[in-house]
Amino acid sequence: MTQRRWGALDAARGLAVVAMIVFHSIWDLSYFGYAPATLPWSAPMRLFGHSIAFAFLFVAGVALTLAHRDCIRWRAFWRRFAIVAGAAALVTIGTYVVFPSAYVFFGILHCIAAASLLALPFLRAPWPLALVAAVFFLAGPELFASPAFNSNWLQWLGLSTSEPMTQDWRPLFPWTGALLLGVAVGRAILSHGEKAGAGGEGVLPQAPRLVATSAERGWLFFLGRHSLIIYLAHQPLLFALFTALVALAPPPIDTADFVASCEARCVEAGGKRKICYDGCLCTALEAVRSKALEGVTDEKERGRRLDEIAQRCVDRYSKP
Template identity: 35%
Template sequence: MAHDTQRLDRIDLLRAAAMLWMTAFHFCFDLDFFGLIQENFYRDPFWTWQRTAIVSLFLFTAGLSQAVAHHQRLPWSRFWRRWGQVAGAALLVTVASMQMFPNSFIYFGVLHAIAVMLIVVRLTAGWGAWLWPLGALVIALKFAAPWAMAAWPVLDVLNTPALNWLGLIDRLPITEDYVPLAPWLGVMWWGMAAGQWALRHRPHWLGSSDAKATGVRRGLVTLGRWSLSYYLLHQPVMIGLVWLGAQML
């Protein structure tokens, strides 16, 4: 029988930190989009490395959450309910981005990646310590792919939209958000492995399941628990506000 599941507050705090960092990043992106600042979010290392760090924190935290869910014997019915929410949100992102960026819409962004990786990570949850080298292998494949494609030009097919979601590419696709399986599945696998280790040896590192947090901490925990809703709403709200501000200048 499935156990009752409880969220651990430090995981939600990590997720909230990623959300706030992402919000600041997107706010600056929106300012640039409306011409209020001049930045290159696609090539400037100051921005590209921030994006890498934000996505890494998101996916590592998702892996931690899956470790807790597996430890608490989350039933497949509940898993699929949450998965459906993520997949539905990914579809909304694609549709909305088609309207705003018709030539570079999002077809495999962070939510699309999470939807796929949640299934993979759930199915491999019992692999234990093997998730560490497997994660490293997936990350290594990302960097080995360009060398392999230079040696075997037939592999250029992996650059096409039908296959570039795997991440085995030597040129970036034209899209506003791109989170392929390589290297990012490796990051989520490491999150799962780290969570399983912590649950066995340092469970207090992941926090408490009680609801005693107050003030700012309580607000951050709540943000972490409603991260999907926040993710979907924050950009439309900010874009509207920035656009309004630009009209007033």
Template identity: 30%
Template sequence: MTKRKENAVKYNNTSARYAILDELRGLDLVSMMLYHGCWDLVNLFGIQADWYYGLPGHLWQQSICWVFILLSGFCVQLGHHTLRRGAQVFGAGALVTAVTLLFMPDDRVVFGVLTLLGSAMLLTGLLEKPLRRIPPAAGFAISAVLFALTRNVSAGYLGFGSLRLWLPQTLYANYVTAYFGFYPWWFYSTDYFALLPWLFLFWAGYFLYGVVGRQRMEPLHCSVCPPLGWLGRHSLLLYLLHQPVIYGALLAVFRVLGS
């Protein structure tokens, strides 16, 4: 093989999508759709399911958001135009908020996961140069520690376990403070992901990319389940559409069963 062909093959391999990452995102999207379908059944159709608001449901919900946010941060360095992508996702989050406020005010979404991801992408794009100067292993460790320390800011303190630093209640004032993680008692949202602590999980994924390294990611080019990959590549559109589609399908089923 000539050197030109070797370079061409190398370029094609590194420029191709990492199919496993798309499929992992698609799998997480399916899990999220099932979780939201259960939410509809419990909250809108009156199905009794104590496990949903117990530990099993909590672990399910956390697994979805952890994978989604960590993977989003990881994939930032695989793409381009981070600021533009962040603006698109943030705009999609604003659309979700507007629609729920207009048509489902009792189940409104304020500062949901799309708003978080859009904000994280915008901040990462703006801070890209200083972030790239941080060694990946150190960045990952620092982000993980900061995520753990800020995990309970919504509960009023920094730290974990018995190590707690209580924060002044004046921080928990309004919608602006709620955006950062300090929400007042009257704040309500059915899907709430503030900058703190979730930005640090996003950045943990961002630095994890450097820890893993592109060479060790070569096996991720191989596809295991193409349909999941398709879902993963269209995750933003599917996220916007899945809830009304699921609700409509469940409504039709319950009307048929009730007739």
């Protein structure tokens, strides 16, 4: 039974994997300077990212229910939990190395692990109870958000009034609701099958074959069956590819975008807007003129060189 799975779930998860790779490719284009820096934070991109996360959590909820359709198989459950939690820990460690000020401390994998624990009471319960729990978590941020949850130790709950600086943010509220919604749908499917079977009108949804059809050996099903490995591996591979691309064809400096973000940070730090604008514009133009960033692929070194140019520009424009 551990190898049996519904092909539809594999296909759905495979589509989510494709969407995830597309999303992160766009994010990397922005990060490495080939697209506007504000693109990943635009409304369409944020909606795209949220829909991908919702799909993964929803499918995880359906799959969890079907995996324990007859009884909770504790050994399989804890094995899966350990794998997902371990993968989440790897994401935290990896992102801390690359983004120490914005590392992932409660992303999609952390949420799947925690939400799976919260879903345990509903795996054998009537589906309306899982649906009510899903609505509770989905509506939670609107009902219970408070500054009292703004502490770093409580933000993972998702009830804070400010969003932390992190590369992936899927707190318990509202995202557990997506997994519980999948549990509710899975339980409803099983309940319908049981009633149909009892009435002589049908049987439970047929258990998937151990031997996949030729269609189920396609690339989409392959992605769905290996989604966790692909999730962990795809960003390091994309980063390596873009790093090589930067070395071969350095991206042009987007002067307008750089100046806007630089000015905003300067003003937020207490600088005068006119001095901030002049200094940031000077930094961008001087970086282009001197070709200071050409061939520099290391982000820390790029930042150091920009800081040096910025300091000279600020000194120039801050003089009376």
